[in-house]
Amino acid sequence: xxxxxxxxxxxxxxxVPHETITGVVExxxxxxxxxxxxxxxxxxxxxxxxxxxxGSFANIQPGQTLQLxxxxxxxxxxxxxxxxxxxxxxxxxTLTGIEKYLGSGLIKxxxxxxxxxxxxxxxxxxxxxxxNQIERLIEVQxxxxxxIKLIQTAWQTQKAIKEVMVFLQSxxxxxxxxxxxxxxxxxxAIATVTSNxxxxxxxxxxxxxxxxxxxxxxxxVAPDSEFRYRAGLIHVLGEAAADGHxxxxxxxxxxxxxxLLTTESHEPxxxxxxxxxxxxxxxxxxxxxxxxx
Numbered sequence: 001x002x003x004x005x006x007x008x009x010x011x012x013x014x015x016v017p018h019e020t021i022t023g024v025v026e027x028x029x030x031x032x033x034x035x036x037x038x039x040x041x042x043x044x045x046x047x048x049x050x051x052x053x054x055g056s057f058a059n060i061q062p063g064q065t066l067q068l069x070x071x072x073x074x075x076x077x078x079x080x081x082x083x084x085x086x087x088x089x090x091x092x093x094t095l096t097g098i099e100k101y102l103g104s105g106l107i108k109x110x111x112x113x114x115x116x117x118x119x120x121x122x123x124x125x126x127x128x129x130x131x132n133q134i135e136r137l138i139e140v141q142x143x144x145x146x147x148i149k150l151i152q153t154a155w156q157t158q159k160a161i162k163e164v165m166v167f168l169q170s171x172x173x174x175x176x177x178x179x180x181x182x183x184x185x186x187x188x189a190i191a192t193v194t195s196n197x198x199x200x201x202x203x204x205x206x207x208x209x210x211x212x213x214x215x216x217x218x219x220x221v222a223p224d225s226e227f228r229y230r231a232g233l234i235h236v237l238g239e240a241a242a243d244g245h246x247x248x249x250x251x252x253x254x255x256x257x258x259x260l261l262t263t264e265s266h267e268p269x270x271x272x273x274x275x276x277x278x279x280x281x282x283x284x285x286x287x288x289x290x291x292x293x
Contacts, residue, residue: 016071018085024097025064026050031057036179042066042082055084056179058161063104065092086169086178089162091127095119098126106158109150117141130155164189172218177211180204197221198231209235209260223266229276230285232261237286247289250277 023042029052030039036056044051053068060066070084092098103115110118121140122129129136134152137143143151161182167190168178177200184203185192192199197216200207209231216228236256240248248256254270254277261268281288 018069018071020067020069021051021082022065022067022090023047023051024092024100025060025062025066027062028060031060034183036176036183042068052078052081053084054081055087056176057084057087058165058179058182059106059158061104061106063092063097063100063102064106065090065097065101084175086175088166088169095123098124102126106154107151108154109147110154114140114142118143160187168193171215173215177204177207180206194219196227198227201231201235223261223263224268224272226276228261229257229268229273230280232257233273233276233280233286236260247287250274250288253277 021042021044023044026041026043028038028040030037032038036058038053038055038057038060040053040060041050042053053070055068055070066087067090068082068084068087070082070086073081073083075081092101099112099115099119101115102110102118103112105111117140118137119126122136130151134148134155137148137151138145164182164187165175165178168181169175171193173181181193181200181204182189193215197219198209198212200215201209201212212231213228216225221228233253236253237248254273257273258268258270261273277286277288280286
């Protein structure tokens with residue numbers, strides 16, 4: 001029997017004091033579409049120099065106002081950097097900030113010139129108008145109904161990204177994993193994670209059983225969930241395969257799975273795990289053979 005399982009996950013060995021900073025993205029130095037890994041320069045209101053921020057972002061463009069939580073580190077080549085652990089986007093509070101945000105490229109259909117016209121017309125109410133009365137953009141010179149539809153779609157996409165990131169981070173998912181989850185599932189991210197967080201161990205590179213189990217705990221998934229038991233079985237078999245084993249005797253498999261799944265408040269029953277093994281074998285999720293006496 002063989003099962004693939006991604007077991008690697010990053011952990012900080014020593015707790016690092018976190019702090020929160022806020023600023024406007026000035027420019028991107030590096031951005032990976034695949035992973036979301038970003039190096040950017042941030043303008044902070046009381047800082048005399050630009051701040052370098054490093055981390056994973058689902059979507060980031062110059063002009064965004066971000067509240068970032070993380071820690072400082074000193075890069076041997078590039079100097080002080082702020083390592084982002086989690087973040088949330090906030091609405092820009094100034095006319096210049098709103099104009100830069102709209103014209104940044106995040107909202108398809110709005111370039112710098114159109115952004116300037118929109119802000120000149122609606123002022124500080126611009127974002128509120130786009131959110132609740134987007135049809136009023138017809139009042140702005142050069143914006144027709146077709147473009148309004150385009151802007152509305154782009155606005156809803158950005159809103160969905162924010163909702164997914166806030167949901168995941170509020171349930172203990174690191175920014176790095178949250179970005180991977182969003183890129184994998186898009187608008188279905190919240191529904192997928194809520195219905196079966198253990199699916200992450202199968203679908204997302206870098207998320208193994210232990211990380212998925214922690215996410216599931218934060219979501220309130222019961223320790224005797226069938227999803228948890230199945231994921232535990234797959235994890236133990238994957239570990240055995242990684243160690244060079246072609247199979248595990250059922251008694252050993254049961255022992256290892258029960259050890260993995262046992263918590264302070266819950267210890268799985270052997271017959272419950274055995275029933276799931278039988279069911280997985282019937283569905284060809286694993287191969288079960290009778291050994292020699």
